[in-house]
Amino acid sequence: MAPRTPGADLPDHPDRLWRAADPERSYDVVIVGGGGHGLATAYYLAVNHGITDIAVLERGWLAGGNMARNTTIIRSNYLWDESAGLYEHALKLWEGLEEELDYPLLFSQRGVLNLAHSLQEVRDGVRRVGANRLNGIDAEWLDAEQAAEACPILNTSPDLRYPVLGGTWQPRAGIAKHDHVAWGLARALDLLGVDLVQGCEVTGFERAGDRVVGVQTTRGPIRAGRVALAAAGHTSVLADTLGLRLPLQSHPLQALVSELLEPVHPTVVMSNAVHVYVSQAHKGELVLGAGIDSYNSYGRRGAFPTIERELAAAVELFPVFARAHAVRTWAGVVDVTPDASAIMGRTPFEGLYINCGWGTGGFKATPGVGWCYAHTIAKDEPHPLTEPFGLERFTTGALIDEHGAAGVAH
């Protein structure tokens, strides 16, 4: 009998993914962290810069951190030029990635709607749309009626406690399937001869003066010409071993998923004011994310009231969700910076590079990060797109403050 359920069948994964490599004694480049950013960085090091003597070290299972836990939203409609440049670069790469990796990433440009619930959010939205368009990013301002056209189940009644006054709309934005992205990159890397080493936790660094020349791991020391951190929420722990303090705080970020439902939600809706963002994934489950829990934690769990608040917001905005069921909740550890923008670049240690502070928004940047970070590592100089994201900005005051435009910067 043929499958009856639309979306029930995802495309099959290929029969060959990657081999579980054992670490060698030395590599040109060691990447610490086998998440999306680490894998994408290795990929562009190989493809753009011809460097393939690379190990990607993952303490758990490959792409099992925030890459496996995020809500897969992809967009580039950021306010500031610096962010817009980087995220739009990423979005353009997303648009060709499926073909390039020859892997079904389920990249779906179904549009993202960022809601405004107050007059100030309307001003901010119009401002951001204007900035986006001048930066060459597709963006439109929708009034409440147009927002309801983009997402018919959205409650645009003026009787809402915080009525929808409109929203920004990026048609090219959307979602992709996180595991497929990671596995597509991993498979490509495996074919390129890059070692993907799982169950290998970096516990410290080998140094020669102010130069980092390798890493200590739970599977022994590994020498490296260059070491690149891509460890998200655990970056501070690694940097601490060098006495390097970073402006990062690690917080729990929770999300949840419903049972499989017939298609009801055609797009992605985000609301900073009421802290919820939701899409309906390919199989039919609703995927919802909340705001971060306030306290520092590496515990990969948050508090239950955060989930309750999130669902109150979800049911307010989408009354039809009332009897959808939460079947699984989870949390990741996100590294948040003071200005809600990432940190990328060189460090005070020669041969050591950082990429961190993506907070709640790292997934969408994956190919863009990989591209620019690979450049930074290969050339030992920041890529022009990521130069403003260096650590120096915290000293000069030239922050890239994305709080205003993205209270939760997904």
Place this chain on the structure above:
Amino acid sequence: MSGSFRLAEGGRIDRDRPVAFRFEGRDYQGCAGDTLASALLANGVHQVGTGIRHGRPRGIASAGAEEPSALVQIVKPFPEPMLTATTVELRDGLEAHGLPGQGRLAADPDPARYDAMHAHCDVLVVGAGPAGLSAALAAARAGARVVVADADTEFGGGLLGSGELLDHAPAADWVRRVTAELARGPDVRLLPRTTVFGHYDGNYLVALEDRGPDALTRQRTWHIRAREAVLATGAHERPLVFADNDRPGTMPAGAARTYLHRYGVVAGRRAVVFTTDDGAYPAALDLWGAGAEIAAVVDARPEAPPFWARRCAEARIPVLPGHAVVGTSGEEHVTAAHIAAFDPDSGTIGAADPQACDLLLVSGGWNPAVHLYSQAGGPVAFDGAAGAFLPAGSVPGVHPAGAASGLRTTAQCLSSGAVAGVQAASRLGLEAAAAPRPETDAHPVPKGRPLWRVPDPDTEAPGARQFVDLARDATVADIGRAVGAGLTSVEHIKRFTTVGTGHDQGKTSGTLSTGIIAELLGTDPSEVGTTTFRAPYTPVAFAALAGRERGDLYDPVRVTAMHDWHVGHGAPFENVGQWKRPWYYPRRGEDMEAAVLRECRAVRTGVGMQDVSTLGKIDVQGPDAAAFLDLVYTNMMSTLKVGRIRYGLMCTADGMVFDDGTVMRTGENRYLLTTTSGNAAHVLEHLEDWLQTEWTHLRVHLTSVTEQWATIALAGPRSREVLARVAAGIDLDNAEFPFMSWRNGAVAGRRARVCRISFSGELAFEVNVPWWHGRHVWEALYEAGGPFGITPYGTETMHVLRAEKGFPIVGQDTDGTVTPQDLGMGWAVSRKKADFIGRRSFSRPDTARTDRKQLVGLIPAAGEGVLPEGTQLVETRVLPEPPVPMLGHVTSSYRSAVLGTPFALALVRGGRDRIGQTVYGHVGDRLVPVEITDPVFYDKEGARRDG
């Protein structure tokens, strides 16, 4: 009669209360006390839906919450997607149909109500089976405050479905006695129909109580803070994996036993029992006792357990040790089990012999429900003998008990529960003793031998019809492909195959898939491990978690003392934080623009009044109040004289404008600050933070008095005359009562503090009275202003008037990246003070740049309309290719009655040096020429403030 598979007697259903229901378009009858699943089985209906990927028929594969396959869509009484037939209580008028794996949401809003409850207890007992009830009894007798929660409609757990005897009487009698004693306890709360679905930090457990459609609230979420938690959550019987093991009519042996004893339903007339565990034998014997024919007990182990083999022999039930079911026949219903000789050590199978049956019972052992224990941080470890993951180690305050800890017999469960109850009570310092254990059947402790999969006789596509996860239609072949692709982590394989990701989160498939992965990788299940157990244990409706926080209760609504007056006068409201503020007061036939122009005109030429009670107000007292305010404001507050008022600006430590307002000195050691409406709580927290943790030497007290004072702004050249009519005792003369001062006196007969503050540039007063006099004084002023045409105005007019004067609004004309200097308010930044919050940051390289974005005015070219707020500004008349350099953006923009032209405020790069230049606003696809001007548009010299 409620179905031909229903026994004439027995079970806990009420045959005198028939229940009519509809399934897949056909009418049926069940009994009160049935689940949808038991009622269907009573009517001989086994197929419920179809599998999600292959569309194969799917039946009822359990008798409880672990159900992987009997998915139903409720149509009536209210559409509900994807429930399990095994947990839906049968009710009159219920209408449902089976699902192919996807549910449908209702199109209409849910009419039901939901609520939240909070409870604290000494001991929370999760699960009211033999272990849970024993634990609760021990703890309650010791004097502990106890809560007992169980998902089922009645207490008893496994005892309700086993037909066992306790103290030589039906176990239900014991359950009734214990429940009654608990119910009499002074501090015991019994929560049937309540599933504890999550464990959070500090023994905080969350549960869902299902109260049914007739209750005022359909479901309630319980938040329970327990000092001790006993987790007597039971176990789930593990199916066996063989070819075509998904045919309806195939179910765990224990489930068939439950249908028999609990619901009086014999699920088939002729059964084959396939087991690797002793536990299936009593089920076979019970069904035989109820009249079913048992074609064979097929035991995959080389030898059958002697005790049970004897009992089967007595019943003339054939027992086939060293055999396995290797396949089945049938379409919508199993018609035969294919039995073959089997050597579990070598994995060889013989030729298959089909044995006709309409029921295939399976038992692969039991998986303890370790979900909550694992969520609590408890480690689980694989136990080779049980073939399951059992609680290991210990978590303080958390006590797994009974089947949830891997125990098998009722006697063991009763004892372990009692021990857990005593332990929990003892940890609380209570004296506790276990009650005597009731006498149980003297059966041997069941043993099993894990069998992860039976060899597949199909050599063409081996494993392709051997289902591991019925919810996800995932097979042994799927796991094989994942392993073949190079995956070794159970997490990767879960994601590759989607095993365990269904609505049931793999309750019956999780351990099985671990076992199969281990076999395929040639390792041990303990090496493979499990995926993470996460809340919720069973699916929970969004609405239940949203609870009452819907509609107006989503967030508190704050209104002022004059709110009803504003409503009565037709004002639409603007949400400002949680406050409702009147936006404007349209007269008949007026749109917003007309109303605002009229209101503005009234203030500029006559008199207007506004409710500004929402401004945050903080009372600052103490000998060091002046020193404290000098530290938190950018300008000097210590030099302010009593009776006077000063505008003040606050920055965060990084030098960015954070809030502004007025500061009035009400005494030598006392000030009253105002803050912006939306930011009041943040300002108070900011001040408390610095006061308590940095300047601990300062003797200052901070008190929020926002809701103590109702405040009315009276603005316009005629405002003095209006006020004079109701404030005869206050000398309102300019000389006596100068700008930026305050006086106490009576207004409309009420004690008031009147300030001369102006946010419009006009002569203006702010009248502060105790909150409860707000409405009276407002109406008195309105009446007094009648002859002057006094005009109430809202936030929009206030915004226009202040913008005409170039006064920024923090949060609108600033965005957290703007310094006082950027606003052109360097005059409010003291150069005399040694320090204040934010000062050091002004000299950082980026903050000290002279070409930062600065607040300026804009006048659009003649004939152009109002620029949309948020409009970006560019330098060139023609747009270059993107990315286009941007100069800044419009922060505020209005039509002005008094200027006769639209105007705007904007933050523009190096803006102050560009005054007089023309730049372009990017509006839609047009570039609108705008002239950059000084931000003060009206009455630059300030001539109007004294009237």
Place this chain on the structure above:
Amino acid sequence: MMLIPCPWCGPRNEVEFHYGGQADVACPRDPDAVSDAEWARFLFFRANPMGAFTERWMHRAGCRRWFTVRRDTVTHEIRPVGAEQERAVTV
């Protein structure tokens, strides 16, 4: 849901509190004497350890006092800090 021991009100649910991050971050006594880099460290750089962390909370829905606890950022287990240190922060 953590149970946080407010030294003034007793143990309360975490939702009653406002989080303040690392404790004992002193503002430089003479801000003019520190470099921009040192000032940046005060503004933006905070410890972020995995494990024991001395951190601040404010009992927003209760006494509104800031206090310090030592909490494990993995297990979330909380211990009050010594009395002297507590006074220093909460006077």
